[in-house]
Amino acid sequence: MANYERDETGKIVIPPLSKGRRAYDLLIKGFLYLAALITCALLVGLIGYIFYRGLPNITWELVSTAPSALKDTIGILPNLLNTLYIILISLLIVLPLGIGAAVYLTEYATNRRLVWLIEFTTETLTGIPSIIYGLVGMLFFVQFCNLQTSILAGALTLVVMILPTIVRTTQESLKTVPESYREGALGLGATKWYMIRTIILPSSIDGIVTGCILAVGRIVGESAALLFTAGIGSIIAKNIFAAMSRSGGTLSVMLYVYAFERGEFGVAFAIAAILMILVLCINFAAKLVNRKLKNKF
Structure with missing residues (x-):
């Protein structure tokens, strides 16, 4: 089991991430946000276009x-x-x-x-x-x-x-x-x-x-x-x-x-x-x- 440093209260002190690891995490997070944004944009765009073309043609008759x-x-x-x-x-x-x-x-x-x-x-x-x-x-x-x-x-x-x-x-x-x-x-x-x-x-x-x-x-x-x-x-x-x-x-x-x-x-x-x-x-x-x-x- 790895030995972690502890502070004076006994809590484990997590060492800071390296610059390369932080950049990698930010890159992955950016890709995830981009994928979510594209998915939401496609859904909103599709529904919006259908309503834009369809709602004016809906009549009571x-x-x-x-x-x-x-x-x-x-x-x-x-x-x-x-x-x-x-x-x-x-x-x-x-x-x-x-x-x-x-x-x-x-x-x-x-x-x-x-x-x-x-x-x-x-x-x-x-x-x-x-x-x-x-x-x-x-x-x-x-x-x-x-x-x-x-x-x-x-x-x-x-x-x-x-x-x-x-x-x-x-x-x-x-x-x-x-x-x-x-x-x-x-x-x-x-x-x-x-x-x-x-x-x-x-x-x-x-x-x-x-x-x-x-x-x-x-x-x-x-x-x-x-x-x-x-x-x-x-x-x-x-x-x-x-x-x-x-x-x-x-x-x-x-x-x-x-x-x-x-x-x-x-x-x-x-x-x-x-x-x-x-x-x-x-x-x-x-x-x-x-x-x-x-x-x-």
Whole structure:
């Protein structure tokens, strides 16, 4: 063990750094600040440019009506509703599956090889291009399951896409809970499920909410897979149950259609701005729910 000099009070005296080491530290710190600055500038610049081009094109008629070929008008209300429907359906299916799988892998599974295989599989699934998910979803959900091109087929395809993200983020969050929490609860006579429900899950709520935010971001921004499975329908359904069985284009799909097939770049930037606002609102709501849940538990 190295011998350090101590002052009269017994505290260790750290010798000053050499000029070369100080210059090296300043250089590294400068690179870190520069990287952070570039990242923030890119984010602010991207959001600012989208709002600059998109907000002037957002009108009440655009967001409150359906498109009409007879009146020669453009409206995105059906696409906005379809986006919300797909988000709701996907999360209602994927959250119980993903959180349940993560709890099993972390708390119940004893076969380490099986756990490693599942973790490797989920990590591999996160890297598969979305167009492949769309092709598989079209062959399985649309044709084999006979769901046709519909909101339900698109939502089920997205469930398969975002399930690995939910599983991995929840699993990593569960692993951060100290082992002493588990030992203390079990030592006091709590059952394993009671311990998981009242201690483990509330302690890992941050990671679960983060997984939800990542999942919503991918759902909102997905277009390639939904082109094959959900279609580009723009008819307002009476309710979510009627919409599940019919074709429906989301905002991201219609952004592609208006920009690259119809050349309506003003409408495309308006949809992009609405998507950004929608994502920011959902993220804010998720953070608010996270804070409420943490205060409750």
